[in-house]
Amino acid sequence: MNGVDLTVQLAGLELKNPVMVASGTFGFGREYARACPLRExxxxxxxxxxxxxxxxxPGPRIAETPAGMLNAIGLQNPGIDAFLADELPFLRAExxxxxxxxxxxxxxxxxxxxxxxxxxxxxxxxVNVSCPNVDRGGMAFGADPAAAAAVTRVVRQASELPVFVxxxxxxxxxxxxxxxxxxxxxxxxxxxxxxxxxxxxxTAQRPVLTRGVGGLSGPAILPVAVRCVxxxxxxxxxxxxxxxxxxxxxxxxxxxxxxxxATAVQVGSATFVDPLTALRVRDGIADYxxxxxxxxxxxxxxxxxxxxxxxxxxQGSASHDDDR
Amino acid sequence: MQSGSGLALAxxxxxxxxxxxxxxxxxxxxxxxxxxxxxxxxxxxxxxRCGEDTYLRRPISIADADPTEGTLTLLxxxxxxxxxxxxxxxxxxxxxxxxxxxxxxPVADADEWWLVxxxxxxxxxxxxxxRGVALGKTVRVFYGxxxxxxxxxxxxxxxxxxxxxxxxxxxxxxxxxxxxxxxPEAKDAAGTAVFACGPREMLKAVARRFGYGSGAxxxxxxxxxxxxxxxxxxxxxxxxxxxxxxxxxxxPTGLPKRVCADGPVFAAEEIRL
Numbered sequence: 001m002n003g004v005d006l007t008v009q010l011a012g013l014e015l016k017n018p019v020m021v022a023s024g025t026f027g028f029g030r031e032y033a034r035a036c037p038l039r040e041x042x043x044x045x046x047x048x049x050x051x052x053x054x055x056x057x058p059g060p061r062i063a064e065t066p067a068g069m070l071n072a073i074g075l076q077n078p079g080i081d082a083f084l085a086d087e088l089p090f091l092r093a094e095x096x097x098x099x100x101x102x103x104x105x106x107x108x109x110x111x112x113x114x115x116x117x118x119x120x121x122x123x124x125x126x127v128n129v130s131c132p133n134v135d136r137g138g139m140a141f142g143a144d145p146a147a148a149a150a151v152t153r154v155v156r157q158a159s160e161l162p163v164f165v166x167x168x169x170x171x172x173x174x175x176x177x178x179x180x181x182x183x184x185x186x187x188x189x190x191x192x193x194x195x196x197x198x199x200x201x202x203t204a205q206r207p208v209l210t211r212g213v214g215g216l217s218g219p220a221i222l223p224v225a226v227r228c229v230x231x232x233x234x235x236x237x238x239x240x241x242x243x244x245x246x247x248x249x250x251x252x253x254x255x256x257x258x259x260x261x262a263t264a265v266q267v268g269s270a271t272f273v274d275p276l277t278a279l280r281v282r283d284g285i286a287d288y289x290x291x292x293x294x295x296x297x298x299x300x301x302x303x304x305x306x307x308x309x310x311x312x313x314x315q316g317s318a319s320h321d322d323d324r
Numbered sequence: 325m326q327s328g329s330g331l332a333l334a335x336x337x338x339x340x341x342x343x344x345x346x347x348x349x350x351x352x353x354x355x356x357x358x359x360x361x362x363x364x365x366x367x368x369x370x371x372x373r374c375g376e377d378t379y380l381r382r383p384i385s386i387a388d389a390d391p392t393e394g395t396l397t398l399l400x401x402x403x404x405x406x407x408x409x410x411x412x413x414x415x416x417x418x419x420x421x422x423x424x425x426x427x428x429x430p431v432a433d434a435d436e437w438w439l440v441x442x443x444x445x446x447x448x449x450x451x452x453x454x455r456g457v458a459l460g461k462t463v464r465v466f467y468g469x470x471x472x473x474x475x476x477x478x479x480x481x482x483x484x485x486x487x488x489x490x491x492x493x494x495x496x497x498x499x500x501x502x503x504x505x506x507x508p509e510a511k512d513a514a515g516t517a518v519f520a521c522g523p524r525e526m527l528k529a530v531a532r533r534f535g536y537g538s539g540a541x542x543x544x545x546x547x548x549x550x551x552x553x554x555x556x557x558x559x560x561x562x563x564x565x566x567x568x569x570x571x572x573x574x575x576p577t578g579l580p581k582r583v584c585a586d587g588p589v590f591a592a593e594e595i596r597l
């Protein structure tokens with residue numbers, strides 16, 4: 001792309017570009033493939049997979065919020081067998097780089113899922129220890145460093161694939177969970193899953209979502225996600241590769257993640273608003289690199305940590321300059 | 325999924341030609357959107373961005389399409405911030421729309437079509453009524469609302485081509501009571517196709533009336549006597565294309581279906597309301 005190198009080396013994977021689509025926002029690619037060529041994406045991260053088909057939560061499952069939305073889908077998915085038989089062949093035929101998101105209810109289920117996917121043709125695993133919408137598994141694992149590490153270990157043992165652990169921001173110290181996952185062998189981390197939230201219908205005087213709570217996503221969570229990437233990058237001394245996710249709707253929001261320390265990014269709910277968001281973000285990042293005379297995307301990763309911004313952050317000051 | 329519909333997923337610009345208050349908290353938008361107008365079928369919807377203060381698009385039923393003129397008509401009830409924003413748009417302004425989305429009503433073989441509408445549920449059925457008349461079907465409309473001002477868009481249809489049965493809860497026009505009370509006996513419905521769109525409670529009542537739902541799927545004999553019944557559901561949508569699974573509807577067996585992509589129109593036996 002005009003002398004700009006967008007390829008990304010991520011835990012042994014080479015991605016065409018740093019822009020993936022996030023788990024749960026892109027199904028298994030079938031719907032959006034008609035508008036957004038899957039081979040042009042950095043990767044497609046699948047809907048969270050369980051061993052058995054899962055019906056998810058009763059509706060309403062979504063609610064709009066200021067600059068975002070809540071969801072409480074509850075990991076509805078057709079199960080690993082149907083994924084391997086029906087969905088993965090489609091994704092591969094479309095030329096997609098596939099990262100399978102796995103969401104076991106138990107340690108054993110995580111292990112079995114990883115084993116089934118090991119030589120299936122997926123490029124990597126994303127371990128979901130951060131879903132806020134289920135009663136067992138999900139965030140219960142990700143909120144506890146020891147439990148998150150245990151899941152990571154099981155998945156690493158069960159497969160040879162690169163393993164990215166997707167963390168929840170609903171913790172006091174995300175860096176502690178990150179360090180535990182790394183020590184357990186994670187190749188990288190995806191930051192972040194949704195924030196726990198609630199919307200109340202003041203006419204009906206009850207929560208909009210049947211489950212009550214749901215996961216907040218959208219532009220509203222961008223600063224939280226960028227802060228998490230920043231903290232984990234700093235806490236790990238840049239020793240681990242991060243995938244930034246949360247509030248990305250354009251090149252600028254993606255660049256914030258990259259400058260904070262992410263090597264790649266995921267576009268989530270913004271795809272609902274514009275199905276072509278991921279491709280626009282990719283093109284916008286390329287434009288930025290060209291304009292700034294940066295030859296390689298990798299040169300951008302974590303640059304805000306070392307370029308004065310770090311000192312400013314340490315002093316707790318912030319710029320409100322929005323003129324760009 | 326039909327081929328070539330990838331274009332329907334890419335946002336397109338639609339220019340507003342007119343925006344008219346219809347009373348009863350409803351308004352009528354006419355848009356120039358040639359690509360969407362060229363393929364829109366009754367029962368499909370447009371997914372519309374509603375300004376900067378709402379994040380998600382709003383699904384709006386298509387109430388008519390004119391492929392020759394390249395126009396779409398929408399009948400919309402103001403129910404919140406998104407539709408309030410749309411109500412304030414003026415001719416010449418442009419909207420960001422995706423669509424047409426959804427499966428639309430099937431073209432039923434039956435010679436007689438009964439259309440059962442509750443409130444703004446009339447919007448997609450209005451389009452279907454015109455299609456039915458054009459196909460030479462006998463179209464009988466049963467249209468109910470709370471009060472006369474909420475019966476909208478009636479003047480669009482030629483009463484000589486279509487039978488109208490109107491009801492209002494308060495008796496201000498037509499038969500007093502709800503629309504289900506105006507429906508003929510179930511036995512007279514055999515061999516017809518019934519299409520319904522309206523509040524969930526109304527859909528449930530229509531289904532019961534014609535021998536569907538509540539475990540009344542009954543004997544094979546009873547099933548053969550009942551009309552084909554198609555229900556158009558309304559639900560909160562995020563993506564609108566079947567990817568997010570935000571708009572699930574339960575089914576008698578297996579995983580939920582997606583209102584946006586598997587529907588919004590379902591044969592009554594496919595779903596559990």
